[in-house]
Amino acid sequence: MxxxxxxxxxxxxxxxxxxxxxxxxxxxxxxxxxxxxxxxxxxxxxxxxxxxxxxxxxxxxxxxxxxxxxxxxxxxxxxxxxxxxxxxxxxxxxxxxxxxxxxxxxxxxxxxxxxxxxxxxxxxxxxxxxxxxxxxxxxxxxxxxxxISAAADAEADWGQGISELGWSACGRYLWVVERKSRGVLVYDVRVTGKLVSWLEGREAETNQRLGVSCFEGEKGMEIWAGGTDGVVRVWEGVGGTEGGVGCDWEWKAHNDPIGSTVLHPSGTVVATCSGQRAETNINDDDTSTDSEEDSSDDESASDSQQSPSMIRKTKGRTPDNSLKVWSL
Structure with a gap:
């Protein structure tokens, strides 16, 4: 090494x-x-x-x-x-x-x-x-x-800037990931700007960077991606099918957005980590009921304007800021 x-x-x-x-x-x-x-x-x-x-x-x-x-x-x-x-x-x-x-x-x-x-x-x-x-x-x-804006808006349910991109092992395909996007765009670099396919259902409508991992499997290039719903999704044989492509399989890994999904080069182990920015609840149990009622309307309004990557901590819920290693 x-x-x-x-x-x-x-x-x-x-x-x-x-x-x-x-x-x-x-x-x-x-x-x-x-x-x-x-x-x-x-x-x-x-x-x-x-x-x-x-x-x-x-x-x-x-x-x-x-x-x-x-x-x-x-x-x-x-x-x-x-x-x-x-x-x-x-x-x-x-x-x-x-x-x-x-x-x-x-x-x-x-x-x-x-x-x-x-x-x-x-x-x-x-x-x-x-x-x-x-x-x-x-x-x-x-x-x-x-x-990429025209293709992303039409096929991958819009986005707000490229957060990650990567290559297939053969060097022919380039995959592109945006923040606040539900998909992954796949291009054939032999023709500049040629969109081959888009991977649907990524569930990443947030400004938080949610990493995507690429792996060469038995069926070709695989894309592994975690979403805001804590689910890891896998697309197999990426580039072999044109148009919209749904994930081949998925599993619930965390209770918070998955910021990174990384495979071991052997393909037998995958690591995932989750977490998100959350506001600390400063209201204690002994806070007066009147003050809570007065601020309830303001809190509801502010919560509705918050990004999915930053939510208010709800009482009784523990944030899932964890790292997990899975055997495949």
Whole structure:
């Protein structure tokens, strides 16, 4: 196991530099830090997405209209390469209609047979609902960009920005996940913007990031996804059928939204974790009845406006903030 598998990258709004940490070290001190600073304003930029490249000597970050490439052997320095997703942010049309505008919220590298990601294609997604493909792991030219909003609104019951995307093992299909969406879009990258199918019934109508996992099974690519209802759903043979596709099987795993579903490479074990942001109920039992009645109308109004990812804790209900490991 390489050392890159034992370290993680942390990004905090309160601590601007990107920090490299050893997950097996008893000390919380970072191993190194890297700066991402706007050259015109000298303001620290906080990445909305981050991705290791193989073999783990470099990593990529996504910010507004920019993908940055870092070398971990140069701690304390900035990116060695920058890839703007539009020609110029100063243009009155924000790129003049070329490229994709917005914060790069998701990054994924195409699988490479030789294990060298330098020859792979990089996929990037934005909160503005655009997808971009870039050659040579993001160091080459732009392969193509397209807007997913029309297809997502028509087929996957709308969404509000790409939260995750990934590749099939063969590198032919790209799946795209949005926040506040009930589906997963599947594209054939051989034809830019060609929608092959959409996976129905994901149940992820929330701003909370609900992760999706991809696995190569006996029938081809499998998509595993958890929903706000605490149910894990599995789609098998993804890409082999066009149009809308329902899940092949499912099970109730948690009582709260499932933020992540991850399979072991062997395909025999799956880990799920759940939880959501909830308001703490500060009203005690000895609070006067009059004050509770006066505030009941306001509480009802505020609850109705809350996102599904943030609910008020109800008395007697314990939030399901748990990690579970399942044997298949």
């Amino acid at each position: 390489g050392i890159w598998r034992l370290i993680i990258l942390r990004v905090y709004n309160a601590f601007p530099p990107i920090r490299l940490c050893n997950i097996l070290s008893p000390s919380s001190a970072p191993q190194a830090s890297y700066n991402l600073i706007c050259p015109t304003t000298e303001k620290y930029l906080t990445p909305s997405s981050i991705l290791w490249t193989t073999p783990g000597t470099h990593f990529l970050t996504g910010t507004e209209c920019l993908i940055s490439h870092f070398d971990i052997s140069y701690p304390g320095s900035g990116p060695i390469t920058k890839l703007p997703t539009i020609p110029s942010k100063r243009h009155k049309m924000k790129g003049g209609g070329v490229g994709m505008r917005g914060i790069v919220s998701a990054l994924s590298l195409q699988s490479s047979p030789d294990g060298n990601s330098g020859s792979s294609m990089l996929a990037a997604g934005t909160w503005t609902r655009w997808v971009g493909l870039y050659d040579a792991a993001g160091l080459g030219g732009t392969v193509g960009t397209w807007d």
